[in-house]
Amino acid sequence: MQIKINTQLIDWAIERSAKSVDDLMHKFPNLENWQNQTKSPTLKQLENFAKATFTPIGMLFLQEPPNEVLPINDFRTFTNNEQKKPSVNLLDVIYASQQRQEWYQNYVRQQDIGTVSIVGKYTTSDNPEVVAQEIVAYFDFHHNFKNWQTALSTRSTLIEEKGILVMSSGIVSGNTHRELDLTEFRGFALSDKYAPVIFINAKDTIAARNFTLMHELAHIAIAENGVSNTNAYNKNSNDTEKWCDKVAAEILVPRAQFKQKYSHNLSNLDKNLDQFARHFKVSTLVILGRIYSLGYFEEESFWVLFHAEKNRLLEIIAQQPKKKGGGDYYNSKPTSVSKLFMKTITGSALEGQTLYREAMRLLSVKKIKVFNNLTEQAHPWST
Incomplete structure (x- = not known):
């Protein structure tokens, strides 16, 4: 059974997904036909299209694209x-x-x-x-x-x-x-x-x-x-x-503590930025701002130095090789959803207060084995 929908919603879904039409055409060969209304998608095709474009299926049945x-x-x-x-x-x-x-x-x-x-x-x-x-x-x-x-x-x-x-x-x-x-x-x-x-x-x-x-x-x-x-x-x-x-x-950088340690010398500015960034565990931009707050720079000079340092950092980041792989899933997962939330909701599921499927949905976990491993990690006493 084919479903008639507003073709503007097809275009809107593609645009919001940030995917190209060419990429989507591989999975949906009739995509252009849907757009020019020479064909309509089936419900199953529409469901798959919604999933591919990260679009709630209900939105594709609206009369016009939402704002x-x-x-x-x-x-x-x-x-x-x-x-x-x-x-x-x-x-x-x-x-x-x-x-x-x-x-x-x-x-x-x-x-x-x-x-x-x-x-x-x-x-x-x-x-x-x-x-x-x-x-x-x-x-x-x-x-x-x-x-x-x-x-x-x-x-x-x-x-x-x-x-x-x-x-x-x-x-x-x-x-x-x-x-x-x-x-x-x-x-x-x-x-x-x-x-x-x-x-x-x-x-x-x-x-x-x-x-x-x-x-x-x-x-x-x-x-x-x-x-x-x-x-x-x-x-x-x-x-x-x-x-x-x-x-x-x-x-992060208490004014009184910083003022006590900092000795202003423009010739050693780069060295000072790196030294204090390491000491306080912040970026050099934060340290530069702290120096400005102590009155050592005029506003115009500060912004010139700030943007120069920002661009320097961006260049360093751009030159770094992109990390491969997703790291250790069981280490990163609790951090991504909050360690406190992870421990609380898995504990609630263990006690029968929360359904496993609800806990898995909120944790974005699809496999029960993975959920059990996360639960065991959060509650070693449960095994």
Whole structure:
């Protein structure tokens, strides 16, 4: 049985998937016929087309293409202040995170665990340095880390111990063919007093991810949902983003501590940037911003140096060989969905409170053997 649909929806689905017509033609030889209405797809063909273009099947039965917008605030800034239309990958990773958040929120309320006290405790009218110092005390952050990865994982663990889900992935729902675009976003925050969520784009450098984690934590502290593409400093950012940047910078590189250690000498600037970036486990851009905040640069000079350093880092990243393979699945999976979420939902399934198929759906796991292995990893005592 053939299904008549608006051909504009076929074009829309292709465009939002970011796949070429030529690529899709290999799987759907009649695609052009569907587009020019000389043929219509069968229901099975339409279902397969929806899957191939990452489109909910119901959307293909609409009268006209929908105007998809971000379900949370858009704090991103781009060239000439243009707002970029969200990709299907960004939308899907937000939707998946919201579904996990909803499940965890219900769990927390049912178990009477209580709320996360840091959520909404502050406003952007508060002094960012004072807020940063109080956040450091609340989470018991410190600065003695042997490397950037240890800094990120330790801080993530401390944040999760307070009930905030921290997710970090470079792909959508475990699909290695759907990589997240770093130029589109670096992270987002889903604020909720019971189940706040921080998501970090793992395509970023480890140093940048440390900053994004703190930036999104600042969003949680003011109970502000939103997606960001901040890279430490952006003169076109709105006031909320600038405030969150200041909080993040103070957490990672405390002004008083930095001022005590830093001896300004322009001839040794490159050496200083690298030295302090290694010490505080941040990017050289954050250190450059800290030097500027101490009043050692005029604004115009700072932005010239900032963009030069940013371009230098981008060149280094571009020259690095692309990593092959997906790494250790059982190590990366808990991080991608939040270690806290993984442990909680698998434990709930073990206790019979959550159906296995529901837990597997929320974890984006298709095989029961994989789910059992993840459960055993999260709960060694269960075997």
